[in-house]
Structure formats: structure tokens, C-alpha cells
Amino acid sequence: MQANMSIGTSLDFFLFVAIALFAIGAIGAMTRKNMIVLLMCIELMLNAVNLMLVTFSTYYGNGDAQIFVFFTMVVAAAEATVGLSIIIMAYRNLKSIDIDMYNQLKN
Amino acid sequence: MDSIVILFITGLLGLFVGMRRQAVLSLSISILGLIFAGIAAYFRGTYISPLASYSGYIPTPSNVIILLCVVSILAVLGGFQRYKQDEEHTGDYLSLLLFSLCGAIILAQPNDMMLFFIGLEILSIPIYVLVGIEKGSATSAEAAVKYFFTGSFASAIILFGIALLYGATGSFQIIEIQSNLAIGIWQSPMAMLGSLFLLAGFVFKIGAVPFHFWGPDVYQGASNAVLMYMSTIVKIAGIYAVLNVFGQIFRDSYFFWIDLIALIIVLSMFYGYITAWKQTSFKRLLAYSSIANAGLMLFALSDILNSNILLFVAAYSFATIPLVVINQLANPTQDAIANWEGIAWKNPLVGVALVIALFSLAGIPPLAGFFGKFSLLLAAVPHLPYAAILALVASVVGVFVYLRLLILALKKPTVQTKQSLSIEQSAVLLLTTLGSLSALYFI
Numbered sequence: 001m002q003a004n005m006s007i008g009t010s011l012d013f014f015l016f017v018a019i020a021l022f023a024i025g026a027i028g029a030m031t032r033k034n035m036i037v038l039l040m041c042i043e044l045m046l047n048a049v050n051l052m053l054v055t056f057s058t059y060y061g062n063g064d065a066q067i068f069v070f071f072t073m074v075v076a077a078a079e080a081t082v083g084l085s086i087i088i089m090a091y092r093n094l095k096s097i098d099i100d101m102y103n104q105l106k107n
Numbered sequence: 108m109d110s111i112v113i114l115f116i117t118g119l120l121g122l123f124v125g126m127r128r129q130a131v132l133s134l135s136i137s138i139l140g141l142i143f144a145g146i147a148a149y150f151r152g153t154y155i156s157p158l159a160s161y162s163g164y165i166p167t168p169s170n171v172i173i174l175l176c177v178v179s180i181l182a183v184l185g186g187f188q189r190y191k192q193d194e195e196h197t198g199d200y201l202s203l204l205l206f207s208l209c210g211a212i213i214l215a216q217p218n219d220m221m222l223f224f225i226g227l228e229i230l231s232i233p234i235y236v237l238v239g240i241e242k243g244s245a246t247s248a249e250a251a252v253k254y255f256f257t258g259s260f261a262s263a264i265i266l267f268g269i270a271l272l273y274g275a276t277g278s279f280q281i282i283e284i285q286s287n288l289a290i291g292i293w294q295s296p297m298a299m300l301g302s303l304f305l306l307a308g309f310v311f312k313i314g315a316v317p318f319h320f321w322g323p324d325v326y327q328g329a330s331n332a333v334l335m336y337m338s339t340i341v342k343i344a345g346i347y348a349v350l351n352v353f354g355q356i357f358r359d360s361y362f363f364w365i366d367l368i369a370l371i372i373v374l375s376m377f378y379g380y381i382t383a384w385k386q387t388s389f390k391r392l393l394a395y396s397s398i399a400n401a402g403l404m405l406f407a408l409s410d411i412l413n414s415n416i417l418l419f420v421a422a423y424s425f426a427t428i429p430l431v432v433i434n435q436l437a438n439p440t441q442d443a444i445a446n447w448e449g450i451a452w453k454n455p456l457v458g459v460a461l462v463i464a465l466f467s468l469a470g471i472p473p474l475a476g477f478f479g480k481f482s483l484l485l486a487a488v489p490h491l492p493y494a495a496i497l498a499l500v501a502s503v504v505g506v507f508v509y510l511r512l513l514i515l516a517l518k519k520p521t522v523q524t525k526q527s528l529s530i531e532q533s534a535v536l537l538l539t540t541l542g543s544l545s546a547l548y549f550i
Binding site for chain 1: 220221224225228232235236239242243244245246248249250251252253255256259260262263264266267269270271273274277278279323324327328
């Protein structure tokens with residue numbers, strides 16, 4: 001990392017926000033039980049990365065990362081679609097969206 | 108390039124043909140598409156469309172595409188018995204499989220982090236759907252839920268790693284990241300953290316030890332037909348992605364990472380083979396064996412230029428697919444190793460294929476599995492001597508895991524019953540057996 005950051009404190013600020021959002025998402029994804037909330041936590045992680053990419057893109061002054069953000073959004077949308085359908089399919093079988101109820105697979 | 112286009116068009120066509128509800132028609136179209144994709148890779152492997160060319164674009168090597176197509180043909184044929192059961196969805200399943208293969212081809216040789224991430228998602232998302240194809244079964248639903256959440260969590264971790272590496276180097280192109288890291292930036296905290304996240308995501312995707320926990324559950328809940336595809340293609344594409352992304356960007360600083368990777372290898376091999384001992388479900392045993400094999404594959408990282416990973420993954424796929432086909436015969440509804448008793452005597456082809464596949468997985472000399480393991484370890488010994496010795500010890504434990512299965516399958520049954528095979532299953536067993544034996548030709 002270069003020592004002289006041209007936009008100094010504001011870069012740090014945006015990075016801290018992005019990392020905080022990512023950490024909130026990651027901790028939520030590991031501790032929460034409701035599958036809809038889990039899906040939201042994963043979306044939060046992806047969006048935190050988007051914020052980070054846009055910050056770096058501004059810092060370096062090239063647009064690559066902003067294009068990447070569009071791809072990430074599309075991927076997030078596809079993941080949400082598949083995820084919600086899987087949750088509905090799972091609900092039909094076990095009548096619950098509590099992740100702790102899904103513990104039948106064991107040796 | 109051409110192969111991806113052919114596979115995508117065949118997949119779209121398959122969706123429309125699937126509406127006619129003729130399973131054999133859907134199967135023939137998918138197989139034709141896969142064959143043409145393989146032929147296109149052979150003849151026009153280096154062709155780059157002017158629309159897709161930009162600086163530093165490297166097409167996927169044609170031998171990797173051909174291997175992916177051949178393994179997919181075997182997986183489609185072997186699982187066809189399951190796919191044709193839901194007549195109205197056969198076309199959809201096969202199309203999902205082809206779309207996922209497009210992602211595997213992109214993932215095998217990414218030269219840009221953007222391409223890499225898109226390839227990873229195109230590979231994974233159809234498989235999340237395919238794992239849940241047993242719509243009425245609670246275990247299949249559980250496997251789909253677990254695979255979806257762990258998989259998308261790993262994707263988010265990989266994405267975070269990519270963002271941090273972009274922050275450290277200012278580029279998404281792997282060649283540029285590599286040259287920027289080589290001038291000393293790799294020691295900066297941001298690059299270190301980014302590579303650690305990237306490695307964690309990779310280990311998650313290929314299922315090696317610290318993040319292996321999803322493997323056994325997902326494999327057990329998935330249908331045999333999907334298991335054939337999932338346990339081979341994801342591993343092949345995943346290990347190539349590790350080599351071409353992680354191996355390339357850390358070409359100059361690999362001495363820093365190699366100890367961590369050696370630890371992952373040794374832990375995966377011992378954990379996988381020792382835990383496989385006490386399994387009573389075949390799919391779980393296969394999952395633990397695949398954890399151990401994922402560890403072995405990581406040996407290729409120690410010397411990315413000289414390692415012959417292609418032979419190893421080909422041998423692994425040609426040994427795994429017939430075992431799952433045989434499990435489909437032995438366990439049509441449940442999933443217990445006890446049902447394997449005497450399966451080898453019920454049909455001569457099953458017996459031969461089973462012995463060859465288990466010997467190849469165990470690494471008994473004249474078969475493909477032995478040469479795969481041997482060439483991988485030979486290239487790794489100068490760089491990771493202790494890990495290679497420990498891997499040999501773990502392989503000996505692995506031989507006993509496979510022999511236990513073999514002894515059970517070879518037990519002479521008291522009542523002589525016959526097991527009939529469908530045409531496509533016999534073809535798969537014959538082709539994979541020939542594939543495992545073909546290593547003899549190269550001696």
C-alpha cells in the first residue's frame with residue numbers, strides 16, 4: 001500500500017464502513033438461525049464488498065472495479081433467486097425455516 | 108471459447124426440447140453438445156473471438172476442456188436413470204448441468220479476477236439447484252440448504268479477498284497482480300489479508316480440511332446422479348482455479364504460503380482417510396475420501412510448472428464415477444455400505460469395474476490412480492519432503508479404507524441373484540474401466 005493516500009482520511013472512513021458491514025454480515029451468517037436472515041446477511045456481505053470496490057476504484061482512478069460491482073449485483077440477484085426457491089422447497093418438507101431443524105444428515 | 112458457446116446453445120436448446128418430455132431425445136442432444144464441445148476444444152482450442160479478446164486473455168487449455176467434457180458425458184450417462192424418472196424435468200436437469208459446465212470451463216483458466224468470480228458462480232448456482240432435485244425428500248432439502256448457505260458464504264469470502272487484493276495492487280488481471288505483488292507489496296497487510304481470504308474461500312470450495320464440514324452432509328443428501336457430477340467436475344475446475352489464481356499470483360512469494368498449504372494437505376489426508384474408516388454410509392465415505400483427495404491435489408501448488416495434475420484428476424474422476432454408479436445399483440432407495448455385500452458377484456461387469464476403480468483410487472501400481480499420485484508426489488518431493496512422506500503414510504491408511512469396501516463387495520453371497528444393468532450404465536462402467544487401465548499404455 002502506498003504511504004501517501006491522496007484522499008487520506010475519507011478512504012479510511014469508507015474502508016472501515018465496508019469492513020464493519022462485512023463483519024456484521026459474516027457474524028450474522030454464522031450465528032443467526034432464521035434462513036431468510038441468513039440470506040440477508042450474505043447479501044450484506046456482498047454489498048459491503050461492493051462499497052469497498054467502489055472506494056478503491058475512486059482511489060486508483062480506474063473504472064474496472066465499478067464494472068465488477070455490476071457483476072456482483074447480478075450474481076447476488078441470481079443467488080437470492082435460487083436461495084429463496086431452495087428455502088421454499090425446504091419449508092415444504094420440514095415446515096420450518098429454522099436452520100437448527102435441519103440436522104437429519106449424520107452418520 | 109467455442110466450447111463454451113456450443114455448451115450454452117445446447118443448454119438453451121435442451122430447455123425447449125425438454126418440453127416434449129422425451130427423455131432419450133434430451134439425453135442425445137446433451138451428449139451431442141458435449142461431444143461437439145470436446146471436438147471444438149481439440150481443433151479450435153487456441154481460437155479467441157475478437158469480441159472477447161483483450162490484453163492478457165489466455166484460453167482454457169484444450170486438454171482440460173476435453174477432460175471436463177468427457178467426465179460430464181460419463182456423469183450424464185451414469186445418472187440418466189435418475190434424471191429420466193421425472194419425465195417433465197429431464198431436459199431442465201441436463202441443461203442445468205451444461206450451464207454449470209460452462210462455468211467450470213471459465214473457472215479452469217481465469218486470467219482476470221472478474222472472469223474467475225463469474226465462472227465460480229456459474230459453476231456453483233446450477234449445482235445448488237441440482238442438489239435439491241429430490242423435491243419430496245427432507246434430506247435432499249437439507250443438503251441443498253447447507254450447500255447453498257456454505258457455498259454462497261464462501262463466495263462472499265472469496266469476493267472480499269479479491270477486493271482486498273485489488274486494493275493492494277490496483278488491478279484485476281492476474282498477470283498484473285502477480286507483477287505488482289512481486290515488487291514487495293505482498294508483504295503489506297492488505298495483500299496478506301486478501302490472499303488469506305482467497306485461500307480460505309478456495310479451501311472451502313474444494314473441501315479441504317479446515318472448511319470441509321459441509322462435504323459429508325451435502326454428499327449424503329444429494330442424489331447419486333448429481334453426486335457423480337458434483338464430486339468430479341467441481342474438484343477438477345476448483346483445483347485448476349487454485350493453480351491458476353493462487354499459484355500464479357504467488358509465484359514469487361510462495362515460500363511464505365507453502366507451509367500453510369503443507370499443513371492443509373497433511374491434515375486433510377489424515378482426517379479424510381481416518382474418518383472414512385468408521386462410516387456406514389457409502390456417500391459419506393466417498394465424501395471423506397474426496398476430502399483426502401482434495402488435500403493430495405493441493406500438492407500441485409508446490410511446483411505449478413512441473414506438476415501433472417491432469418493425470419491425477421482424470422484418474423480420480425474415472426474411479427469415482429463407477430463407484431457412484433455401483434452405489435446406485437446397490438442402494439436404490441437407502442444409503443448403507445452393508446448393502447454392498449456381494450454386489451461384485453451379481454454382474455461380471457460390475458465386479459470388474461468395482462475392483463479396478465477401488466484399486467485405482469487406492470493407488471495400486473499398474474492403474475491410472477497410481478501414476479497420478481506418483482507424478483504428483485514426485486514433483487512435490489523437492490519442495491515439501493516431509494509433507495510428501497506424511498502423505499504416503501496417509502495413503503496407506505486410505506488403502507485399507509478402500510480394501511474394506513472391496514472385501515465387503517467380494518463376499519460370496521449365499522443366494523445367487525442377478526443384477527441387470529441398463530445400456531448407459533454398462534457403457535459408463537466399461538469406459539471408466541478402460542480409462543483406468545489405459546495408464547498401462549504409457550508405461
